[in-house]
Amino acid sequence: MSPERTETVQDTTVVHERRTPAPPPVTLIGMPKFPKNAKKELANSQLRTNLRHATTTIRNKRVKVVQELPHWEDLRLAGEAIKNRTLRHLDTYLLQLEASLTANGAIVHWANDAAEANQIVIDITRSKGADEVVKVKSMATQEIDLNEALEEAGIAAWETDLAELIVQLGHDRPSHILVPAIHRNRSEVREIFLEEMGRYGTPPPEGLTDDPAMLAGAARVHLRNKFLRAKVAVSGANFAIADSGTLVVVESEGNGRMCLTLPDTLISIVGIEKTLPTFADLEVFMQLLPRSSTAERMNPYTSMWSGVREGDGPQEVHVVLVDNGRTKVLADQVGRQALRCIRCSACLNICPVYERVGGHAYGSVYPGPIGAILTPQLRGTASEIDQSLPYASSLCGACFEVCPVRINIPEVLVHLRNRVVEEHHGPSAWGMGMKVGGWVMGKGNRFGMLEKGAELFGAVWPGDKVGPIPGPASAWLGARDLKKPPTETFRDWWVKREKAKRSGDSGQKDA
């Protein structure tokens, strides 16, 4: 795990030392589909132990703090309605947001896609003569892969959230929306810090143990100098208030406050769906979000700022409004509800599939149930992984129940499965099976023949269950066990019974 080399800058091949730890490469093309990924991750028992522990803890905590609010369902309904209102009139609210931000002294940019958004950040950073930025944890910047775009432009992006720092130093990818290093336990974190921290700044203290408090202390010391010297910060935003031009960042550690307050220039990357009409709407979302995400009554720190405040914080404030596929989601009348998402991750924590396979199997920045409906809509369903994501669910519906903005995830999953089939498959195995079934059941003697065959199969098959077998049923049986067919069918048993009755038996005895 040493700093790696990167190449390619337009025509001339420039080889330069990387500034930040290299993440594993992501290439969608050729990425195995979800079931394959899931099988691989399931074999990692350490991962499953870490995930089970973490998701169980946070699930139980969430139930407790949600039960404290008797009007929780009213809050969810309000959250849903406010988001629907905003999304259905998004053009109006975005223009209002832009006008308010501009009036507050902020500079507003619009970006169609990831490349445009990244270029805006690169240009602003270069114009400040800076070769590094400090970053607040942000899903939007993960989505556009900003760190690697900056790295290629010779700008170092330092993640400052503890979990993001663990992921970055570990040459890793996030596996959870809220706790990106949820797949790592304390001793793995210690190993990463010992191995990597010193290469990129202040090394960990002597005698570093795996005590979480000591590990957090090491991060504090490692990042302090970066905060104090940074000229440019990059953040996302949890909410963008249209009527006042206020951005909101919800966090825990204070790294967000550091980034939002200390540097001279602040660039915030905001997905267009983050808009809320009024400041008053926050009274709903500041109750829904903390309880659903970290399962606290309130998160330790929330920052709200309205453009430039003279003599306080960054004096140059940029806001980049990003589409990057969101308008495609908006165009789908069933799927658009996914844009209500406030990235709390309650659906990940409750999901039986996520708990077992972890976030990496989804091959997407947005894992879990929300990722399974958001990613194929944002990216489209051209790749194998994106076609398989709507199937990465048992449709148990727990995600819908915990969702603070009532996104009906199972409904969208089924809708997207339909879309995948319509867009990509000819006659399906399912359709063929139904046709064969219809023919077999069309006549009693055909069905009887099939039963005879099954009886024979049951008589010779060793064991109680039929597991994975090759052939057309392999996809279904790959994830399920089938009870082996009985050695006597009901029809045979009935015939035998009737015969016995007729032959003068009392008929009391059963076969």
Next chain:
Amino acid sequence: MSSKEAILGRIRSALRDVPNVAAADDVAVNWQYGQRPATATDDLLGLFVERVEDYKAIVSWVVPNEVPVRIANALTDHGATSAVLPAGAPAEWHEAVAAAGIAVVTDDPVLSHAELDATGGVVTASRVGIAETGTIVLDHAADQGRRALSLVPDLHVCVIRSDQVVSDVPEAVARLQASIDTRQPLTWISGPSATSDIELNRVEGVHGPRTLHVLLVNE
């Protein structure tokens, strides 16, 4: 076409099914804003103290004329040898802190990040307290100072008056509307800096002040 026009164009074509009416007429929001919940307790201050302490912050009840000396005591108790006081802090606070032998640092001229980092503590007033969630909100008026002051030093002594404590988030948001109208930044603080990033184990003290001492002034 600019990116702005392109995005707005795509939004409008995506929303062709939406009737051409005002947003509020299109989707009803069944929510009464700014209300105290029917279940709110009468003992707001008791709940506030309980909930702030739940985050491992320290809370002391203080009578009004003892505020300056209790500020100085809090700084001394936590071992601060220097403290930054915002320009709008009452003169008695300055006097009491200085009298306790603690170096008083002011933000005029503006302190550098390094100077602020070398300061032991900070004393601020506050704007609103929320009982239900144990939250204190600063709007960074003159008695609270710019945002960096209450962030970089490792100890935050925060003074809040009992009449600033409200029941829940909606009441707080209603009160904070005035600060938003004048475009003041807001910082919502619920306990000291914390993280749950390692095994979802809550640890107090990462980048923000590791100690939060709240002085609740009972009028």
